Amino acid sequence: MIGRLHMKFPVETLNSIQFRLTIAVLCLAPLVFGSVDQLWIAIWTVLLSVSTLCGVAAPLNGRQSRILFVFLALCLAYALVAIVQVAPRLFDQLSDPIWQRAENLLGLDAAPRISSRAEIPPIAIGHFLLLLTAFVSGFFVGTSRRKGDLLMLVAQYSILLYALYGLIALVLTPNMLLWAPKLAYRGSLTASFVNHNTAATFIGSGVILWFCSVYITLQSFRTGSLRLLLLVPSNEHVAFKVILQSAAALICFFALLLTGSRGGLICSSLGVLVAISLMIANRLQPRFWYALAGGLATLAVMAAWLSGIGRIGSQGLFDGARWSVYGLCIESIRQRPLLGAGAGTFADLFPSLRPDNFPGWGVWDFAHSTILEIAVEMGIPMAAMVLIAAVASLIILVQAALRSKDRSRSSLSAIAGIVVLTYLHATIDFSLQIPGYLIVFAILLGCGLARAAGSPVAPQYERASVRFG
Numbered sequence: 484m485i486g487r488l489h490m491k492f493p494v495e496t497l498n499s500i501q502f503r504l505t506i507a508v509l510c511l512a513p514l515v516f517g518s519v520d521q522l523w524i525a526i527w528t529v530l531l532s533v534s535t536l537c538g539v540a541a542p543l544n545g546r547q548s549r550i551l552f553v554f555l556a557l558c559l560a561y562a563l564v565a566i567v568q569v570a571p572r573l574f575d576q577l578s579d580p581i582w583q584r585a586e587n588l589l590g591l592d593a594a595p596r597i598s599s600r601a602e603i604p605p606i607a608i609g610h611f612l613l614l615l616t617a618f619v620s621g622f623f624v625g626t627s628r629r630k631g632d633l634l635m636l637v638a639q640y641s642i643l644l645y646a647l648y649g650l651i652a653l654v655l656t657p658n659m660l661l662w663a664p665k666l667a668y669r670g671s672l673t674a675s676f677v678n679h680n681t682a683a684t685f686i687g688s689g690v691i692l693w694f695c696s697v698y699i700t701l702q703s704f705r706t707g708s709l710r711l712l713l714l715v716p717s718n719e720h721v722a723f724k725v726i727l728q729s730a731a732a733l734i735c736f737f738a739l740l741l742t743g744s745r746g747g748l749i750c751s752s753l754g755v756l757v758a759i760s761l762m763i764a765n766r767l768q769p770r771f772w773y774a775l776a777g778g779l780a781t782l783a784v785m786a787a788w789l790s791g792i793g794r795i796g797s798q799g800l801f802d803g804a805r806w807s808v809y810g811l812c813i814e815s816i817r818q819r820p821l822l823g824a825g826a827g828t829f830a831d832l833f834p835s836l837r838p839d840n841f842p843g844w845g846v847w848d849f850a851h852s853t854i855l856e857i858a859v860e861m862g863i864p865m866a867a868m869v870l871i872a873a874v875a876s877l878i879i880l881v882q883a884a885l886r887s888k889d890r891s892r893s894s895l896s897a898i899a900g901i902v903v904l905t906y907l908h909a910t911i912d913f914s915l916q917i918p919g920y921l922i923v924f925a926i927l928l929g930c931g932l933a934r935a936a937g938s939p940v941a942p943q944y945e946r947a948s949v950r951f952g
Contacts, residue, residue, distance in 0.1 A: 494540045501537035502630050504530050505620045509634070509926050510641045513685060516661065517676040517919030524609035524918055531616035531922075538623030546936035550879070551622060557872055558615050564865050565607070565826035568598040577822055598825025599832060607827025613918055614925050621926035625933025628891075634930055635894050638923070639696065642689030643731050646738035649674035649682065653741060672741040676919060683747020684905060684914040685923065686739045691754050691900040693732035698762055699893040700725050747914075750907040758900030761884040762892055805851050805911075811836040812855045816863065823862035832859070849913035856913075876932060877902050883935030891934070898931030 508530050512518050518527060543551065567573060571594030578595035593601075625631045649672040658665050661675060671679040674686065700721060739751055815824065815836055824832050830848040837847075850856035858866035880902060884895035905924050909915045915924065 497537040497540055498627075501534045501541075501620065502624055502634075504534035504537070505624050505926060506634060506637055508534070508617070508620075509638060509923055512922040513645060513919035514675055516663075517678075517681060517917045518922070519677065519917060519919070521606060521609065524606070524613065527918065527922060528609060528612045528616060531613065531620050534620040535616045535623070538620060541623040541626045543626060544937065547622075547626065547933055550932050550936050551619070553872070554618060554622075557868060558611070560868065561611070561861065561865060564822060564861055565603050565611075568822060568825045569596055569600065569602055571596055573597070574822075577819075596825075597822050599828050600825055603825075604827035610916065610918065610921065611826075613921055617922045617925035618929040621929030622933045623929075624926075625930035626937065628934070628937070631930050631934050632894065634926070635692065635897070638927060639689055639692035639731075642686060642692065643735060645674045646686050646689060646735045649686070649738050650734070650741070668743075671743040672738055674738070676917065678914075678917065679742045680744045680747055680908070680912045681914045681917045681920050683739055683742040683744030683751065684908050684912075685920050686735055686742065687747055687751030687754065687904050688901045688923070688927075689735040690732060690739055690751055691758050691904065692897050693728060693735055694755055695758050695762065695893050695897040695900070697725060697728045697732055698759060700728060746908050746911050750904045753907060754900035754904030756900075757903045758896045761881065761896035761899055764885055808833075808847060808851060809855060811838075812850050812852070812859050816855075816858050819859075819862065821862045821864065823858070823860045823865070826860050829856050829860055849916055851912050853909040853913060853915050855910075856916075873906055876928065877906065879935050880931055895931060895935060898927055898934075901927060902931070 508527055512523075512527055515523055518524060572578075574597060577597050581599050621634070624634050652659070652674075653672045658669060660666075660673060660677065665673075667677070668679045673679045673682045676682040676685065739748060742748075811833070815832065829850055833847050833850075850859060854866055854870060857869055877899065880895055880899040884892050884899055887895055901924070905915065914920050
């Protein structure tokens with residue numbers, strides 16, 4: 484008996500450390516300029532690695548083990564491709580021509596490689612490790628319903644605080660970003676991020692979380708008559724809670740509008756639509772064609788409304804330079820379709836792709852499309868694997884949300900909406916390549932997939948769990 488207690492205590496202690504570390508990194512990663520500096524990347528990588536090691540003892544069922552195995556296999560494949568790219572003289576026919584030119588012009592005895600770099604850039608390694616450890620840490624948290632609910636609650640309050648800071652900073656210190664001068668996006672809300680598009684994606688996730696909280700709280704009213712709504716004493720507390728949650732949702736939405744991000748606003752609106760649709764799908768049970776017509780009508784109204792707001796109304800959805808960059812990326816992919824140009828080499832490669840008539844302003848260190856950048860750097864097969872995994876993760880979340888009861892459906896629907904927001908925005912920008920948002924998203928995605936693959940919750944455990952929102 485003493486031996487069992489002794490074994491149980493370390494496991495519970497490790498699980499507690501893992502949960503606390505994951506929560507701490509989730510809240511603090513966006514704080515200092517989105518953690519784009521290599522020092523912060525190293526700090527979060529170390530903390531998340533410790534969190535991952537502490538969570539290894541978490542119990543996993545068969546479906547959870549398969550999902551985690553597929554994710555780790557995908558990461559392994561990505562790492563192997565990156566290693567092959569920098570291995571000297573491995574595939575001479577695929578080697579970058581820069582090595583031959585360096586030998587001819589400078590007389591250097593440089594071993595040819597697929598990559599234009601002799602080694603993998605540290606920043607690329609850091610981003611890879613952040614994604615790996617953040618996802619696994621969130622996954623281990625999601626194996627516990629109570630801890631998963633608490634993580635979601637902390638995430639939505641954390642995003643609310645960042646949105647509030649962004650609003651206050653925009654009024655009081657519009658030309659400052661934290662303690663540094665604001666060099667770009669003056670007049671736009673960026674919270675603690677440098678780029679307003681990343682801030683919009685981050686705050687948009689909070690919009691989805693808070694609107695889902697409002698909806699699920701509204702379901703707890705104990706009368707079906709609007710006139711008798713507040714005559715039931717227990718409804719007074721619920722009404723007060725709805726008011727506060729609605730205020731939080733509107734604060735986040737107002738902050739989202741002030742970012743001035745076209746893609747962030749549209750993708751966030753679509754994410755909210757997906758999340759709410761998942762929560763009401765089984766309640767209304769409409770016929771397929773009625774549901775399809777209603778969804779298309781909602782999208783049409785949303786598009787008409789968004790077309791007249793801010794930069795969307797004045798500049799359209801996309802700028803011409805971005806389309807030009809996409810075309811150059813596609814041309815680069817055609818030249819290196821199998822193994823790409825090398826992990827983390829886009830910023831080095833792009834200057835050689837710029838034509839003479841390309842606009843001279845701006846530094847294009849990202850492709851402004853994460854999946855295109857992966858295809859440029861890692862090749863079409865690797866990009867296809869990443870795309871398939873992304874679609875599969877969304878399908879798993881949607882199916883689980885539709886099967887779940889109301890209390891589980893709210894969190895799963897919210898994460899599905901955030902996934903839609905993030906994946907769509909990642910096709911037109913680089914928010915997933917900013918560590919401060921990458922960490923938050925990977926933790927929420929891992930938690931959501933673990934919840935989606937979890938075993939059904941017993942009624943008595945469901946009543947005892949922390950309620951989302």
